[in-house]
């Protein structure tokens with residue numbers, strides 16, 4: 001069994017508890033205006049052009065974005081990092097892109113990890129057919145679930161898709177025993193409007209207890225990736241998210257979870 005990924009990051013400390021190995025899957029049904037991982041959007045392996053410097057000259061070069069990974073290779077990678085999981089309470093995280101776009105592989109990898117007693121997390125936008133979503137969620141220890149924009153027309157405008165399916169899946173998820181961490185991207189005047197934050201707060205107040213909320217402030221680092229991939233980046237004029245506002249929003253959510261963190 002194979003999947004297409006665009007990165008594997010060992011020693012990650014931002015994608016769930018402890019030290020983790022994060023697999024970044026290609027393909028995503030959304031097109032969030034602020035996306036930091038545009039290399040995930042195309043489902044296949046891409047060749048992109050770039051330049052590297054020799055002295056004062058820029059020399060053109062080609063770079064491959066994406067690679068095939070087999071299930072055995074993924075498991076070997078997890079096993080190689082296992083010592084770090086055991087010492088830190090970590091494990092593997094399946095991220096992207098949207099990992100549920102390659103659900104068969106994801107399910108097989110989650111099952112294999114559990115047979116080896118390795119903790120698993122899935123980082124998802126929640127945009128997946130109900131049956132796929134349910135099957136994946138029942139196989140993982142932890143879900144990192146993004147809540148971006150609660151108003152449907154705004155969600156469509158800034159991500160390209162309606163949020164109805166996402167919110168349906170979220171409702172179901174919050175009735176399950178699986179542990180959930182909520183991730184909220186902070187994008188000025190898009191996700192951080194009072195109306196949107198109040199709507200997120202209202203939803204979180206009405207569900208089961210959440211151990212943690214991660215606030216993910218916008219930063220400009222993705223711009224060069226868009227350039228390399230020849231994609232238009234609509235938010236290139238937006239400055240990094242202001243630190244004072246990060247703190248204010250953290251305070252706003254502080255009573256909803258034992259841990260509210262900034263940045264990941």
Ligand code: SF4
Nearest residue numbers: 028030032035097125
């Ligand atoms: S869901 Fe995540 S990977 Fe997909 S476009 Fe949005 S930010 Fe990017």
